[in-house]
Amino acid sequence: MKFAQEFRDGDLGRALAAALPSLLEPGRAYRLMEVCGGHTHTIYRYGIEALLPDGVELVHGPGCPVCVLPMGRVDDGIAIARRPGVILTCFGDMMRVPGSQGSLQEARSLGADVRMVYSPLDALRIARENPDREVVFFALGFETTAPSTALTLMRARREGVRNFSCLCNHVLIEPPMRALLDAPGLQIDGFIGPGHVATVIGARAFGFIPRDYARPVVVSGFEPLDVMQSIQMLLSQLATGRCEAENQYRRVVSWEGNARAQAAMAEVFSPREDFEWRGLGSIAHSALRISDAYAELDAENRFSVPGARLADPRECQCGEVLRGEIKPWECRVFGTACTPERAIGACMVSPEGACAAYYSYGRHQPVGETV
Numbered sequence: 001m002k003f004a005q006e007f008r009d010g011d012l013g014r015a016l017a018a019a020l021p022s023l024l025e026p027g028r029a030y031r032l033m034e035v036c037g038g039h040t041h042t043i044y045r046y047g048i049e050a051l052l053p054d055g056v057e058l059v060h061g062p063g064c065p066v067c068v069l070p071m072g073r074v075d076d077g078i079a080i081a082r083r084p085g086v087i088l089t090c091f092g093d094m095m096r097v098p099g100s101q102g103s104l105q106e107a108r109s110l111g112a113d114v115r116m117v118y119s120p121l122d123a124l125r126i127a128r129e130n131p132d133r134e135v136v137f138f139a140l141g142f143e144t145t146a147p148s149t150a151l152t153l154m155r156a157r158r159e160g161v162r163n164f165s166c167l168c169n170h171v172l173i174e175p176p177m178r179a180l181l182d183a184p185g186l187q188i189d190g191f192i193g194p195g196h197v198a199t200v201i202g203a204r205a206f207g208f209i210p211r212d213y214a215r216p217v218v219v220s221g222f223e224p225l226d227v228m229q230s231i232q233m234l235l236s237q238l239a240t241g242r243c244e245a246e247n248q249y250r251r252v253v254s255w256e257g258n259a260r261a262q263a264a265m266a267e268v269f270s271p272r273e274d275f276e277w278r279g280l281g282s283i284a285h286s287a288l289r290i291s292d293a294y295a296e297l298d299a300e301n302r303f304s305v306p307g308a309r310l311a312d313p314r315e316c317q318c319g320e321v322l323r324g325e326i327k328p329w330e331c332r333v334f335g336t337a338c339t340p341e342r343a344i345g346a347c348m349v350s351p352e353g354a355c356a357a358y359y360s361y362g363r364h365q366p367v368g369e370t371v
Contacts, residue, residue: 001047005008005361013048014057015315016232017228019233020052020053021053024055024235028055030282031057031187032056032059032188032189032190032192033191034060034061034082034191035173035192036061036194036197036222037354038063038222038352040193042222042223045224048224056231059342060326061191062176062277062280062323062354063194063371064347064350064354065141065145066097066140066279067344067350067352068176068322070276070277070309070310071098071099071310072276072306072309073124074094074097074103074104074305075100076247077090077099078101079303079305080136080303081104081107081112083105083134083303086112086133086135086325087115087126087127087130088112088115088136089117089135090104090114090116091118092116095108095116096343096349097349098346113133120139123164124137127232129162129263134165135165135208136165136167136303138167138169139169139170140170143197143265145170146269147175147200147258150269153290153297156297157297164297165298166259167300168216168298168299168300172285172288175204179277180323181209181215186298186324188324189215190216190234190238191206191216191234192220193218193219194218194220195219195249195252195253198247199252199257199258200255200257200258200262201257202255203245203249203254206245210243210245215237215243216243216244216245217244218233218246219246219247219253220248220249221248221251225363228251268290270288272288273299276309278312278346279312279318279319279321279322280323313344315332315344316345317331318331318344318355321355334348362370
């Protein structure tokens, strides 16, 4: 593999699509869930859904960390940002996520010092450059981004940067997947597993899905041919009666994962007793907090935050989208009251959100229908 373009070959994609009907049982409907929002964007950017045979449906899952963040945690960040002498830093996709008190971007427009960063190390640099200010990093993401936060906190302690702390919102992939699979009436035949998370925790971490729930899973890369091959692998398992965790993304993902990243997470973080998820409710041991060993770098120990659990606006149906119950275009405010410029729900804000994908690539109605 030399170039990403090798994984975007249209002829190969059509050849993969042509082989799929032979794997299907006549009259059977197949529902496959892509867990990660990055896969959702690949699917609609490259028109993958339109290549699939009748009877194969793709359903969106809860793998977008911005989308599953509840409004109360956004409010906590805003409360810290409004404090005198504080610089709050965050990734760009957090800036416009709505809480009950507006967004971080709106807080900045009203005078709060909120700065976008590309890495937690950028936030640590800002802390070094502003020793008279408290600098807080709004940490967010699944196991994909947690190691970089852990390593930054380790460096902050090593360098003695005392005005730096972290508001930790890192979440784990297994507990929400179990919550989905335990829900009554779930109709999912197989899962396209998140490749970025698997680079850290390994493909073996998804073995609980076939073992405990009798559904196959294929850890997938993010180029269009990756997704097409992963769909083929899932349908092949279903056709032959197999039920396994397979790794399509072998050029990046190993079976065991990244041991050094896992060790850094284990040193710096501990599981929370529970955490509120947008659309899924409170899930035990589904998120990370900063461990007692690093308590001096925990923003929740330095600042008082509201800590409220808040429901989404009544008109917002992000929860149903995240649970795979409806498609974004079925939401009553999709593309009308809720757009990327005037988002009501987080799924329309995040670059990985399913609603943003549908809106950006013109999916305002089912495949095959015209306006």
